[in-house]
Amino acid sequence: MIFTTKAEYGVRLLVELGRQSQRHPVSLKAIAEAEGLPLAYLERIVALLKRAGLVESTRGAHGGYRLARGPAAIAMDEVVLALEGTVAPMECFVDDRAGGGRVLCSHHDDEGRGCATKLLWTRVQAGVLKTLGQTTLAELVDFDARQRPRERADATATATTAA
Amino acid sequence: MIFTTKAEYGVRLLVELGRQSQRHPVSLKAIAEAEGLPLAYLERIVALLKRAGLVESTRGAHGGYRLARGPAAIAMDEVVLALEGTVAPMECFVDDRAGGGRVLCSHHDDEGRGCATKLLWTRVQAGVLKTLGQTTLAELVDFDARQRPRERADATATATTAA
DNA sequence: CCCAATCCGACCGCGCTGGTAGGATTAGCC
DNA sequence: GGCTAATCCTACCAGCGCGGTCGGATTGGG
Numbered sequence: 001m002i003f004t005t006k007a008e009y010g011v012r013l014l015v016e017l018g019r020q021s022q023r024h025p026v027s028l029k030a031i032a033e034a035e036g037l038p039l040a041y042l043e044r045i046v047a048l049l050k051r052a053g054l055v056e057s058t059r060g061a062h063g064g065y066r067l068a069r070g071p072a073a074i075a076m077d078e079v080v081l082a083l084e085g086t087v088a089p090m091e092c093f094v095d096d097r098a099g100g101g102r103v104l105c106s107h108h109d110d111e112g113r114g115c116a117t118k119l120l121w122t123r124v125q126a127g128v129l130k131t132l133g134q135t136t137l138a139e140l141v142d143f144d145a146r147q148r149p150r151e152r153a154d155a156t157a158t159a160t161t162a163a
Numbered sequence: 164m165i166f167t168t169k170a171e172y173g174v175r176l177l178v179e180l181g182r183q184s185q186r187h188p189v190s191l192k193a194i195a196e197a198e199g200l201p202l203a204y205l206e207r208i209v210a211l212l213k214r215a216g217l218v219e220s221t222r223g224a225h226g227g228y229r230l231a232r233g234p235a236a237i238a239m240d241e242v243v244l245a246l247e248g249t250v251a252p253m254e255c256f257v258d259d260r261a262g263g264g265r266v267l268c269s270h271h272d273d274e275g276r277g278c279a280t281k282l283l284w285t286r287v288q289a290g291v292l293k294t295l296g297q298t299t300l301a302e303l304v305d306f307d308a309r310q311r312p313r314e315r316a317d318a319t320a321t322a323t324t325a326a
Numbered sequence: 327c328c329c330a331a332t333c334c335g336a337c338c339g340c341g342c343t344g345g346t347a348g349g350a351t352t353a354g355c356c
Numbered sequence: 357g358g359c360t361a362a363t364c365c366t367a368c369c370a371g372c373g374c375g376g377t378c379g380g381a382t383t384g385g386g
Contacts (some may be wrong), residue, residue: 002165002252010278034262038295041376059332060384089165116178116307117171131290135283144279204345222363223353
């Protein structure tokens, strides 16, 4: 498993936010019900997105969340990095955002010379990051819209009806 | 962390096997000492590689393991798949080698329609698999050889001396 | 003032990873 | 034929991170 549900839920949350243009903020409760996800857990996830400056929040009564930028300006590498903390193929690749090498595989020789596997993991990591960077939230919102034929008339919960 | 140490150790093991042309088989003990890895754990890992037909074994006295094919004919996607069982970005992507869709994200609507995230994870998975498939064991062995300047004269263990 | 919402921290069960232990089996060698 | 070195196999275990919950503090609209 490359990603945890943090990435899954977080991306779903952003897609949901992207669907409602922006106007009034959307409450987590609405999203949780719409996607069938645990509210309390979503709270912690959205906190990560907020800290990364991807969403903005309004507190109090009719508060909620909205995207900080347009969906087309949000690339998924930034999203996943914010949610997962790092996208490293291996323990020794915890580059903690510096962008350097930092390959210190404990096992191996004594000095931190490159393992043979370093070549492999480097390629994989670069590939993943590139793929993520090339996909924008706008694409996902678009894809999602085409996946749901009906809807909009049944109004399952208070998502679209309230306010 | 995309991969576990199974992949790390397994690849190291193969690189080590690739270094010793083939002639006589190499014992796990020699590899464990050379790489500083726990022998008992390596046993379980090499079993996965054997089951996948990547290495062959000789039992008894001067037994050990050798590559089943030349290093250039071993691509890393096959290796990692054998070691990790699957390379799925998400739980719902456990395609169990069938190659189909099988995306049944529990949360979501009711029927197994594609999540919006499906698009993303599909791209990532394809990217990783492609990267792995384009790297051969021969490349890693080569890379490893250039990373070690000296050696070959000190003979740390019984790896090259015995027999 | 009440209620709906964001915020925040502590807590917790479970499964998997990484590793160990012990033994059975196979085969070269004296 | 026995000793020994190796593969093979199964069960066991500690630690930890993931997924999730709970309770409460804070903020702000009506």
